[in-house]
Amino acid sequence: MPTSGNMPGCGASMCKGKKKALKMEDPAVVAKLEEGFQKLQAASDCRSLLKKYLTPEVFDKLKGQKTALGATLLDVIQSGVENLDSGIGVYAPDADSYLVFEDLFNPIIEDYHVGFTKDDKHPASDFGDLSSFVNVDPEGEFVISTRVRCGRSLQGYPFNPCLNEEQYKTMEAKVSGLLSSLTGDLKGTYYPLTGMTKEVQQQLIDDHFLFKEGDRFLQAANACRYWPSGRGIYHNDDKTFLVWVNEEDHLRIISMQQGGDLGTVYRRMVAGANEIGNKLPFSRSERLGYLTFCPTNLGTTIRASVHIKLPKLAADKAKLDATAAKFNLQVRGTHGEHSDSEGGVYDISNKRRMGLTEFQAVKEMEQGILELIKIEKSM
Numbered sequence: 001m002p003t004s005g006n007m008p009g010c011g012a013s014m015c016k017g018k019k020k021a022l023k024m025e026d027p028a029v030v031a032k033l034e035e036g037f038q039k040l041q042a043a044s045d046c047r048s049l050l051k052k053y054l055t056p057e058v059f060d061k062l063k064g065q066k067t068a069l070g071a072t073l074l075d076v077i078q079s080g081v082e083n084l085d086s087g088i089g090v091y092a093p094d095a096d097s098y099l100v101f102e103d104l105f106n107p108i109i110e111d112y113h114v115g116f117t118k119d120d121k122h123p124a125s126d127f128g129d130l131s132s133f134v135n136v137d138p139e140g141e142f143v144i145s146t147r148v149r150c151g152r153s154l155q156g157y158p159f160n161p162c163l164n165e166e167q168y169k170t171m172e173a174k175v176s177g178l179l180s181s182l183t184g185d186l187k188g189t190y191y192p193l194t195g196m197t198k199e200v201q202q203q204l205i206d207d208h209f210l211f212k213e214g215d216r217f218l219q220a221a222n223a224c225r226y227w228p229s230g231r232g233i234y235h236n237d238d239k240t241f242l243v244w245v246n247e248e249d250h251l252r253i254i255s256m257q258q259g260g261d262l263g264t265v266y267r268r269m270v271a272g273a274n275e276i277g278n279k280l281p282f283s284r285s286e287r288l289g290y291l292t293f294c295p296t297n298l299g300t301t302i303r304a305s306v307h308i309k310l311p312k313l314a315a316d317k318a319k320l321d322a323t324a325a326k327f328n329l330q331v332r333g334t335h336g337e338h339s340d341s342e343g344g345v346y347d348i349s350n351k352r353r354m355g356l357t358e359f360q361a362v363k364e365m366e367q368g369i370l371e372l373i374k375i376e377k378s379m
C-alpha cells in the first residue's frame with residue numbers, strides 16, 4: 001500500500017500539468033528506498049528500464065517526494081526492485097505519480113514508446129477508418145487467433161495500490177451494472193472472481209480468456225490487495241468480447257477470435273469501448289492520453305496481437321525478435337507476457353502505444369504482421 005496508508009478517493013483524472021510534489025520524510029521508507037537503490041546498482045545483469053534510468057541524480061531528487069495521496073518513489077519502483085528480471089520495473093500508484101516522479105517516468109516512456117519525448121503530446125483518440133483493416137492471413141496458414149485490447153481507468157478512482165476494498169467493490173458494481181445493459185454481439189454475463197471455482201478459473205486462463213493469478217510483478221507493486229474482491233470477467237456467449245475488471249487496470253476491454261480477421265476483431269473492440277465510454281467517464285491526460293497503471297500502456301492503451309506460427313523465422317528466436325522489432329512489434333510466449341512459446345506459437349503485437357492514434361497503432365501491427373508473413377514465405 002502507499003507508504004502513508006489508505007487514502008480517500010483520489011483523482012485519477014489528474015494531470016492538469018502542475019506537479020503536486022510533497023515532502024516525504026518517513027525514515028522507514030527512506031531506508032527501504034536506499035536499500036532498494038543499492039540492490040539495483042549492484043545487479044549487474046539487471047536489464048530493466050528502471051535500472052537504466054534511476055540514476056543517482058534522479059534517485060536523490062525523487063527519494064524525498066510524495067504525491068498528494070501519499071505515494072512515494074518506493075511505491076513506484078518496488079516491483080522492479082523485487083523482480084530484477086523486470087523489463088520495465090515501475091508502476092504509477094496514482095495518476096499524479098506521472099508528474100511527481102516524471103524524471104523517472106519520462107525517460108522510461110520515451111524509451112519504451114520509441115521516441116515519445118517529455119515535450120511530446122499524445123494525439124486525440126482516433127479509431128480511424130474501421131473498414132480499412134484486412135484479414136492478415138486469409139488462407140489460415142499462420143495465424144491462429146487475433147486479439148485487440150485497450151485499458152481504461154475510471155475517473156475519480158486511484159490505481160491499484162491506493163484502492164481500498166470498498167472502492168474495488170463499488171467499481172465492480174458500477175462496471176458490472178453497466179455491462180449488463182450491453183446488447184447484440186456485446187451482450188453477455190459478468191462473472192466475479194469471488195466464488196468462481198478453481199477449475200472454471202483455470203480453464204478460462206488456459207483458453208486465454210482470463211488474466212492469470214498471482215502475477216509476481218503486480219503483487220510486488222501492491223496491486224493485488226483484497227484479491228479476489230472486486231475482480232472479475234465479463235464475456236459474451238462466444239467469448240469474443242471480454243472485459244477484465246480490476247486486474248492490472250480498472251478495465252481491460254478485449255475483442256478476440258480464431259483466425260486473422262483483424263477488421264472484425266478491431267471493430268468489436270471499438271464498439272465495446274465506445275459503449276462503455278459513453279456511460280462511464282475514463283481518466284485521460286492532455287499529454288499522456290488514457291491513463292493506466294503501467295507506463296507501457298499509456299496513450300492509446302492498445303495492444304493488437306496475433307497468435308502466430310512462423311516456424312522458419314522462429315527457428316532462430318533472436319532473429320524473430322530482431323525482425324519483429326524492425327516493425328515496432330513485440331514477441332511474447334503463448335500464454336502472454338513473461339511466458340514461453342508452446343508448440344511454436346508466438347504472441348506478436350504492436351509495442352508502442354503512445355504518440356500515435358489507435359488507428360495507427362493497429363495499422364502498425366497489421367502492416368508488421370503482413371511483413372513477417374511475407375518474410376516467412378520467402379524463406
Ligand SMILES: Nc1ncnc2c1ncn2[C@@H]1O[C@H](COP(=O)(O)OP(=O)(O)OP(=O)(O)O)[C@@H](O)[C@H]1O
Pocket residue numbers: 145146147149205207208209210211248256303305306307332333334335336337347
Ligand atoms: N492473439 C491472441 N490470441 C489468443 N490469445 C491471446 C492473443 N493475444 C494475447 N492472448 C492471451 O491473452 C492473455 C493475456 O495476455 P497478456 O497478459 O500477455 O497481455 P494483455 O492482456 O494484453 O496485458 P498486459 O500487456 O498488461 O500483460 C494471455 O492468455 C494470452 O495468451
Ligand SMILES: NC(=[NH2+])NCCC[C@H](N)C(=O)O
Pocket residue numbers: 079085086087088089090217248294296297337
Ligand atoms: N503488463 C504490463 N504492464 N507489462 C509491462 C511490464 C511488466 C513488468 N512490470 C515488467 O517490468 O516486466
